[in-house]
Ligand code: C2E
């Protein structure tokens with residue numbers, strides 16, 4: 001057998017041997033092993049390099065789940081380096097306050113009036129250009145940096161919203177990681193107080209993963225938040241494992257129907273049926289329903305017919321930088337005064 005083949009066989013043997021249950025008196029204990037493999041000459045000729053590459057493979061194996069092994073491949077270096085670099089830059093960007101918030105309007109289905117703006121993070125990176133939150137939020141969550149960054153988002157969004165006309169709300173996304181820290185409720189209170197924003201104008205968007213992990217503690221936090229007078233929305237509804245059952249667990253104020261359902265409205269019969277069911281459910285339970293990712297007039301008309309209360313999407317507006325947002329608000333106010 002080649003070096004690689006025997007390394008694989010050995011790795012599996014080690015995992016199997018260490019994984020055997022151990023009897024300690026009346027108890028049975030199991031431990032596990034995870035293995036990273038690099039072989040010479042394919043993966044390097046120097047001990048240091050081989051070691052580093054095996055370590056990278058180990059890191060990947062751990063991410064894939066315990067009791068497994070992975071063989072080094074060339075892309076692993078680059079992916080990890082890229083990730084570490086982003087992490088480093090993110091710390092710097094936070095310190096230098098380089099993150100920005102864009103705001104996307106959420107409008108009433110019946111009258112087309114702006115009900116709220118959702119705050120969405122933007123990162124204008126000095127060399128990479130605009131980095132998408134879909135790329136950097138997972139790293140911020142992994143490293144815990146989402147806690148200070150998330151606090152910044154809350155403060156910034158509340159401060160901005162306090163300058164808007166009285167009825168318009170602001171929606172802020174919360175990561176499940178922010179629930180793991182003790183100070184979430186005081187942070188929210190402090191953001192509201194500092195901005196002098198009425199709690200009724202703040203909406204916090206969570207995904208069902210908040211209720212999945214440590215649900216009892218998180219549920220208690222959600223209740224404390226809601227007792228402040230703010231609203232809690234369930235984001236990306238329908239994409240998780242048991243969205244429906246969570247509606248029973250917590251009195252959500254709002255359901256955001258995920259854009260994947262909206263996108264296929266005209267094409268997929270099931271999506272239309274699901275949207276209809278959710279809109280009906282919302283109406284019966286007194287929960288506001290919002291359709292996300294509305295891009296065409298056909299989608300809008302369909303959603304209106306099904307009884308969705310609000311919509312959000314490129315059809316009405318993309319997320320806007322603060323200058324454009326303020327302009328939109330000024331125009332809306334002028335139009336209201338003229339009417
Ligand atoms: P999300 O909360 O589901 O936000 C909606 C996403 O859909 C946004 O992507 C928005 O720009 C995009 N979108 C809105 N209308 C349309 C449309 O008509 N068509 C299409 N194709 N897309 C539309 P974005 O801004 O890239 O944000 C991605 C995700 O990153 C968000 O998904 C949210 O989960 C996360 N995120 C953004 N800002 C924050 C934040 O401040 N904190 C946390 N924890 N997460 C954030």
Ligand code: CA
Pocket residue numbers: 118173205235
């Ligand atoms: Ca959201």
Ligand code: CA
Pocket residue numbers: 235236256258259292
């Ligand atoms: Ca969403």
